Amino acid sequence: MxxxxxxxxxxxxxxxxxxxxxxxxxxxxxxxxxxxxxxxxxxxxxxxxxxxxxxxxxxxxxxxxxxxxxxxxxxxxxxxxxxxxxxxxxxxxxxxxxxxxxxxxxxxxxxxxxxxxxxxxxxxxxxxxxxxxxxxxxxxxxxxxxxxxxxxxxxxxxxxxxxxPPDQVSNFVSTLSLRKIPGVGQKTAEKLAKLGLHRCSDVIKADLKILVREFGSFAETLLERSQGLDSREVHNERERKSVAVEQTFSQDLTTPEQSMQPLAEMYQKLIRRIERCEATEQIQKIGIKLKFQDFRQTTIERQHPELCFQLLQQLLVQAWLRGQGKAVRLVGIHVGLKSSGAQAQLDLDWMH
The missing domain is CATH 3.30.70.270 (Reverse transcriptase/Diguanylate cyclase domain)
Structure with missing residues (x-):
């Protein structure tokens, strides 16, 4: 324990x-x-x-x-x-x-x-x-x-x-709001509420097939946390998972074309940050984030082993389309990095 x-x-x-x-x-x-x-x-x-x-x-x-x-x-x-x-x-x-x-x-x-x-x-x-x-x-x-x-x-x-205390875990989580569980944001909470699930005790009683159908792999986390279970260890060193650059504009951008020049500037800044982190060889995906004038945001990612400005441009246009004409107040670009564990597994597989 x-x-x-x-x-x-x-x-x-x-x-x-x-x-x-x-x-x-x-x-x-x-x-x-x-x-x-x-x-x-x-x-x-x-x-x-x-x-x-x-x-x-x-x-x-x-x-x-x-x-x-x-x-x-x-x-x-x-x-x-x-x-x-x-x-x-x-x-x-x-x-x-x-x-x-x-x-x-x-x-x-x-x-x-x-x-x-x-x-x-x-x-x-x-x-x-x-x-x-x-x-x-x-x-x-x-x-x-x-x-x-x-x-x-x-x-x-x-x-x-x-x-x-360990002997009070069941009592504590039984009345705990599902909003307290990491990963349960507004949309997931609304989805849970439509199923009549508001507290951890509700999830324990729910039909497992429905949970898996509605929440996929997250259903397992929901079930574990609703029972007060968490097997994650405390790690001395946190592994960097991503490198990102964002810019909030003094005036909303109204067209994708207006965001292309800032994208080029952020791209150069992202390159420098990746080099400082010595993460050039760890890139496994790249992505775009937009925050619209109503503060809603969208993110698009693609698997890609290196930075590619042309791909970022394509993702930027796709992200704008999701806004359905809304102006944009923030643009962000990022790369997702391979975990050291995943890399070690790849190296072992290659040896075989």
Whole structure:
């Protein structure tokens, strides 16, 4: 039985700014791009969230909800430095740490002898240490697996701790909303709701044939998570799965032709990023993403072993057609990379 902790810093970027400028502590504050340049909110503090401001929200919309919002452009170098300090704290308790971003990580403390091996007390001590050394608060979830630990860390936010003991897993997941399961977005949730499936307990009672018919391979994940099961291990190193470049435009683009020049510029930038990552030989697919004026988005990918500008142009036109005349506010291009495991298997097969 694993003992997994998920640590999630509370409104991390905003919290760092509030720590360094106490005058901002009790007023609505957000980190993000300018509202005059089609910016997006990166994160915001809890006073701002009370007005409905959220991460990934267009900055202009955030100001409509909260006209008195204080907007800070952010300082990524400073946030990375603080994150490095926090990651160092994690490693005092276990070497099995999987960072998800600058402000959250999984820790496997199954073999940790501190506090008589109590994952709950370890998590609480980590939170206290982070606050003592950085002045920032963190929320923590403790559970037998990654799926439940991540959900638990969100239960008592901010500055909270929530524990799901092994003998309470069944009770906890029985009433859990299916929207909490990673991979269940708005469309999947609507599809589940039409089948009368709203909570994990509903999936357990559902007809397996219907689940497979409607959700394909994702049906297996639905069933496992609905039982509180997750066999994924905490990995010390995260493998890069993709490299991407995106551009949000100050004015909506109205024709595919208008996006061709930005596409060429992003293409050159993507080449440089791939070279820096030393991933040229790992490319297995390339793709285009468009975000339309109504903020809906579409992605088209094709299997291809190398970057190809002509193919990206074709995919761009196809993506525009999906918009059925809608203007475009963002264009993105990306490559998907082979996993090291997949490459190793290919090499072994070749030897035979």
């Amino acid at each position: 694993r003992k997994i902790i998920h640590i999630d810093m509370d409104c991390f970027f905003a919290a760092v700014e509030m720590r360094d400028n106490p005058a901002w502590r009790n007023i609505p504050l957000a980190i993000g791009g300018s509202r005059t340049e089609r910016g997006v909110i990166s994160t915001c503090n809890y006073p701002a969230r009370a007005y409905g401001v959220r991460s990934a929200m267009p900055t202009g919309q955030a100001f409509k909800l909260c006209p008195q919002l204080v907007l800070v452009p952010g300082n990524m170098d400073k946030y990375k430095a603080v994150s490095t300090c926090i990651q160092a704290i994690f490693h005092r308790y276990t070497d099995i740490v999987e960072p998800l971003s600058l402000d959250e990580a999984y820790l496997d403390v199954s073999a940790c002898d501190l506090f008589q091996g109590s994952a709950t007390r370890i998590a609480e001590h980590i939170r206290q240490t982070i606050f003592h050394e950085t002045g920032l608060t963190a929320s923590a979830g403790v559970a037998p697996n990654k799926f439940l630990a991540k959900i638990a860390s969100d239960e008592n936010k901010p500055d909270g701790l929530f524990v799901i």
